[in-house]
Amino acid sequence: MKTYLVPVHVDPVKPMNPSHLRHILYVDFLYRQFKALGHDVVYLYNRLCFDVSNQVIKLAKFLESRKSKVETSLDIGLQYIQMTSERFEIDADTLYEERAQQQTHLHGYPYYSILLEDWKREHELLDVFDPGFRSPRRIRLTVQEVSTVLNDLGVIFDARRIDGNIYLDLTPEGLPMRKIIGVNEYSYNYLFIVLRELFEYVKKGDEVYFVFDPDLSLDYELLKRVLKKYGCHVFNLTTSRISLGGKIQSARKGGWQGYTTKDILHRYTPRFSSNSIGLAIRHYLLAKNAVHKQFDFSYDEFEKSFEFAQAVEKKYGSLSFSELIEKVYSPNSDYSPPLTRSFNIWSTKIEKNKSNETKR
Amino acid sequence: MKVSNLYLNQAKLQEYYMSRVQAAEYVPGEESKNAIVVILFEYTFEEYAHALFKLHESLLDEEKTVWLQNFTETHFLLGNPRTVCQKDPEDFVYISDAIAVSRLLPSKVAKGYVSRCPRYSPIKSRVMQYAAISQKESERLEVVLCRSDIPEEIVLIDLSHVVNEYLINNPLEIGKVVSIKFLSEREQGEDVVSWDRTRVVFNADVKEYELRAYIREF
Numbered sequence: 001m002k003t004y005l006v007p008v009h010v011d012p013v014k015p016m017n018p019s020h021l022r023h024i025l026y027v028d029f030l031y032r033q034f035k036a037l038g039h040d041v042v043y044l045y046n047r048l049c050f051d052v053s054n055q056v057i058k059l060a061k062f063l064e065s066r067k068s069k070v071e072t073s074l075d076i077g078l079q080y081i082q083m084t085s086e087r088f089e090i091d092a093d094t095l096y097e098e099r100a101q102q103q104t105h106l107h108g109y110p111y112y113s114i115l116l117e118d119w120k121r122e123h124e125l126l127d128v129f130d131p132g133f134r135s136p137r138r139i140r141l142t143v144q145e146v147s148t149v150l151n152d153l154g155v156i157f158d159a160r161r162i163d164g165n166i167y168l169d170l171t172p173e174g175l176p177m178r179k180i181i182g183v184n185e186y187s188y189n190y191l192f193i194v195l196r197e198l199f200e201y202v203k204k205g206d207e208v209y210f211v212f213d214p215d216l217s218l219d220y221e222l223l224k225r226v227l228k229k230y231g232c233h234v235f236n237l238t239t240s241r242i243s244l245g246g247k248i249q250s251a252r253k254g255g256w257q258g259y260t261t262k263d264i265l266h267r268y269t270p271r272f273s274s275n276s277i278g279l280a281i282r283h284y285l286l287a288k289n290a291v292h293k294q295f296d297f298s299y300d301e302f303e304k305s306f307e308f309a310q311a312v313e314k315k316y317g318s319l320s321f322s323e324l325i326e327k328v329y330s331p332n333s334d335y336s337p338p339l340t341r342s343f344n345i346w347s348t349k350i351e352k353n354k355s356n357e358t359k360r
Numbered sequence: 361m362k363v364s365n366l367y368l369n370q371a372k373l374q375e376y377y378m379s380r381v382q383a384a385e386y387v388p389g390e391e392s393k394n395a396i397v398v399i400l401f402e403y404t405f406e407e408y409a410h411a412l413f414k415l416h417e418s419l420l421d422e423e424k425t426v427w428l429q430n431f432t433e434t435h436f437l438l439g440n441p442r443t444v445c446q447k448d449p450e451d452f453v454y455i456s457d458a459i460a461v462s463r464l465l466p467s468k469v470a471k472g473y474v475s476r477c478p479r480y481s482p483i484k485s486r487v488m489q490y491a492a493i494s495q496k497e498s499e500r501l502e503v504v505l506c507r508s509d510i511p512e513e514i515v516l517i518d519l520s521h522v523v524n525e526y527l528i529n530n531p532l533e534i535g536k537v538v539s540i541k542f543l544s545e546r547e548q549g550e551d552v553v554s555w556d557r558t559r560v561v562f563n564a565d566v567k568e569y570e571l572r573a574y575i576r577e578f
Contacts, residue, residue: 162401169440169443174447174476177477179478
């Protein structure tokens with residue numbers, strides 16, 4: 001039996017803000033725990049999923065049409081805001097053509113060399129597993145093959161000859177129908193991409209952990225039920241957004257300037273080691289404020305989490321997060337917390353273990 | 361076929377419709393308390409009309425009164441009738457592979473279906489050819505639609521109201537046949553005097569009905 005970790009992919013159209021970072025750190029926490037506990041875990045990630053997303057293609061076309069000179073991730077994020085405010089759109093034919101190109105050649109976009117390189121560096125500094133920013137995979141299953149699987153499960157409503165769409169149909173369970181693809185084989189949405197990826201890998205009896213923004217809960221409830229009918233054990237986990245300056249809003253509206261991962265790293269380097277920053281940011285985003293909790297990001301509050309990082313370093317030494325997890329879960333460890341989906345519980349137990357030791 | 365009571369029935373129908381239209385006009389924007397849900401996968405005029413008979417049969421006396429006195433919304437939704445109705449089959453009076461028609465439902469319940477299924481939006485410009493429905497023993501009603509370029513969704517709404525409201529007020533007797541004829545705009549233009557106001561047109565934007573139905577008894 002395998003364990004599949006299936007996170008929503010953050011679209012590379014802006015620098016990573018605390019909400020994105022929290023999502024990525026949480027998935028990383030789960031992934032490392034599964035590995036340390038000996039699960040046969042697969043982090044299901046394919047860069048192609050965002051290469052073909054509407055937002056990414058639109059941004060690439062926008063940059064191309066404006067001949068915008070972008071040199072930093074910030075420039076790209078600002079262009080993204082500009083694109084949104086101008087209500088820049090591309091027609092369906094352009095979208096489908098670009099998707100066809102990306103699916104065939106897997107070449108990505110020129111601006112990736114700036115943005116994804118930053119993301120990669122940030123992942124390294126914070127010791128976050130790189131799921132494959134540079135290695136998109138071709139999709140093997142055809143539209144027809146995916147439709148056949150869904151049809152066999154009895155969860156599809158094919159209305160192509162009426163309104164041109166195929167829907168996921170779980171209305172018998174009281175859930176709304178959801179369009180997943182139109183007549184054109186490239187007119188799919190992200191749900192279809194996820195299903196296409198999943199059916200290529202997962203088998204009956206496998207465990208699937210979806211991790212996503214609560215705004216997508218309804219979509220993921222549909223996916224959960226489809227996968228359950230397929231014979232998988234499915235768990236839906238959410239990571240709430242973090243407000244910036246008192247506002248929770250989409251990155252396309254801005255407001256993230258000064259709060260990007262790059263900004264955070266820059267602010268505390270070299271005063272703290274990257275291991276310390278990594279632990280402190282995990283403590284602040286995942287433990288002090290549980291992943292399902294919305295809160296306002298505050299540098300003052302964040303800095304208090306360095307106390308946690310220092311306490312852990314005092315006990316275990318200066319370790320990267322992956323080393324720490326391995327050490328904590330190793331067979332020779334004096335304390336091995338069980339698998340938990342909450343970083344809060346995990347970190348609290350580590351601290352408790354520390355205080356028990358102090359008492360002894 | 362002998363035409364009888366032609367003008368009387370037309371006037372009656374107009375009267376009924378106008379009272380409901382007025383009722384609807386007095387409550388602009390207000391939520392109606394009842395609604396009908398029609399789930400469509402494949403629209404066939406014959407089957408839809410057949411389903412409407414079932415709807416009519418299902419109405420209790422008080423529901424008939426409600427139908428006549430209030431603005432009753434009809435939601436046309438796209439879906440697989442068999443799966444959509446699986447959860448609460450008792451909400452429906454007719455279910456087939458192609459069409460399902462609900463009983464008179466509280467609006468709240470109807471909205472549940474609206475939230476689950478996309479709106480049925482057929483191709484508006486389709487030119488439709490309707491055949492007559494033969495009289496059946498249990499449904500002594502004949503509905504005739506001539507060749508029409510009326511948008512399909514308008515016909516759907518027209519028909520639900522024409523059939524139902526006519527039957528509520530004119531219980532059929534054995535051997536009597538009622539013919540309902542929908543006319544295309546072109547035909548109206550050719551014979552304005554005879555056919556003007558003989559269709560029921562629902563303007564979804566302002567929630568208003570316009571009476572243009574023509575019914576005659578034989």
